[in-house]
Ligand SMILES: Nc1ncnc2c1ncn2[C@@H]1O[C@H](COP(=O)(O)OP(=O)(O)OP(=O)(O)O)[C@@H](O)[C@H]1O
C-alpha cells in the first residue's frame with residue numbers, strides 16, 4: 468500500500484529532512500510515526516500527500532510511483548488520502564455540515580450523495596446534533612472530530628494524521644484515538660505522527676521511529692520509548 | 702460537471718459580492734476605457750466616411766483670366782472635355798456668376814468695389830478619382846488664359862490630420878485606461894484569492910482539480926470584463942442615439958454601432974480574462 472525505497476529529502480534551504488528511509492506499510496495497517504521534533508515525521512506525511520517530492524528513492528502509494536506522477540494526476544491521488552492536522556484546519560465561516568460537505572462538493576460529488584453521506588459520517592463521529600454549529604462554537608475535541616469526518620467522508624484508502632491529538636486534553640485525545648481506530652477497522656490504512664507517549668504505549672500498534680531523518684526503529688506492537696525492547700522488527 | 706458549473710457560478714457571484722467595492726471600481730474602469738475605445742472607433746468610422754464624401758466632392762476649379770480671349774477659352778475647354786482625368790463634363794461658371802458668388806462670400810466693403818468684368822470665369826470639374834486632382838492642377842496651371850487652378854485638397858488633408866491626432870489621443874488614453882483596468886481586475890481577484898486561501902488549501906488537500914479551484918476566479922475576471930463592456934455598450938448606444946454629428950457626412954449607421962459593440966465586448970472579456978490569468982498565475986499556487 469505504502470512503500471518508501473531509499474527515500475531522501477533535502478529542503479531547498481539545505482536542511483536534510485529524510486535520509487535513505489525504506490519502509491513498507493500494508494493495507495489496513497495502523498502505524499505510529501514517532502521521533503523528536505524535527506526528525507522528519509511531517510516530511511514523511513507531506514511526501515505521501517505529494518506536497519513534496521523525494522530527491523532520491525521511490526515512493527509507491529496505492530500502486531503508483533508518486534514521485535514521477537504527473538501534476539495533473541495529483542488531485543486524484545489525494546481523493547484516496549484523507550488527512551487530519553494538529554490545528555484542525557476547518558473553515559471558520561462554514562457550519563459543521565458545510566465543512567464536511569465541502570470535501571465532497573469540490574471533488575464534484577452530486578448534491579444527493581452529499582446530503583446522504585454527510586449526516587451519516589457526522590453520526591459516526593458523534594456530532595449529528597451539532598451539524599449547524601460553526602467551528603468556533605465547538606470544543607477543540609469536537610473540532611478535531613469534524614476534521615476527522617471531513618477526512619473520512621470520501622472513504623479514503625489511506626488516512627494520514629499529523630499530531631491529531633497535539634492540541635487536545637487526554638479525554639479528547641482518547642476520543643480521537645478511538646475514532647481513528649474505528650476507521651482503521653473499516654480497512655483504512657492509518658499513519659499517525661505523534662508525540663503522545665501515553666497513547667502509543669496503550670495502543671500497542673506498529674511504531675516507526677525517525678531520528679534526524681533516519682529510520683531508527685520499526686517495531687510491531689511497539690511503544691513510544693526507544694529503551695523498551697518489546698515487539699519484533701518487521 | 703453539473704456540480705462543477707453550479708459551484709463555479711455560486712462562488713463567482715459570492716466573490717464578486719464580497720469584494721463589491723473593488724468590483725465596482727474595476728467594472729467602471731473597464732466601462733470608461735472601453736467607452737473611449739468604442740467612441741474612438743466610431744469616430745474613426747464616421748471620419749473616414751466623411752473624408753470619402755469630401756474627396757468625392759472634390760472639385761477642381763480652373764479659373765480663367767478675366768481678360769482671356771475666345772481662342773484660349775475654347776482651347777482649354779476642348780482639352781478639358783477630352784481629359785481622361787475628368788469625370789463627366791465640366792460646368793462653366795460665367796464672370797457674372799463668379800461675381801454673384803463673391804458678393805455672397807465677401808463683406809460688403811470689399812465686394813462693393815468689385816465689378817463683374819474683374820471676375821474670372823471658371824470651369825468646375827470633378828476628377829475621375831480624387832487623387833487625379835493634382836494631375837489636373839499641374840496640367841492646366843500656366844496654360845495660356847488660365848489664371849489659376851485650385852482644389853480643396855489641402856483643406857481636406859488638414860482636416861484628416863486633425864482627426865488623426867484626435868484619434869491618437871483617444872486611443873492612447875483608452876490604452877492607458879485598459880492597462881489600469883487589467884491591474885484593477887487583477888487586484889480584485891488577488892483579494893478574492895487571499896480571502897479564500899483556507900478554502901483553497903482545503904480544496905487542494907481533498908483533491909479538487911486545478912480547474913475546479915481556478916474556475917471561480919477565471920469567471921470572476923470574465924464577469925468583470927463583461928459587466929464593464931456592458932456598461933460601455935450602453936454608453937455607446939446613448940452616444941450613437943444622440944450623436945452630435947448625425948444628419949451630415951459624419952452620420953453613423955446602426956451596423957457601425959453593432960460592429961463597435963462586438964469589438965468592445967470582445968476586448969472587455971479579453972482584459973477580464975487577462976487580469977484573472979495574471980492573478981491566478983501569480984497568487985493561486987495550483
Ligand atoms: N518547508 C521546509 N523548508 C525547509 N526546511 C524544512 C521545511 N519543513 C521542515 N523543514 C526541516 O526539516 C526537518 C524535518 O522537519 P519535520 O517537519 O518533518 O519534522 P517533524 O518530525 O514533523 O517535527 P515536529 O515533531 O516538530 O512536527 C526539520 O529540521 C525542519 O526544520
Ligand SMILES: [Mg+2]
Pocket residue numbers: 508509510629
Ligand atoms: Mg511535524
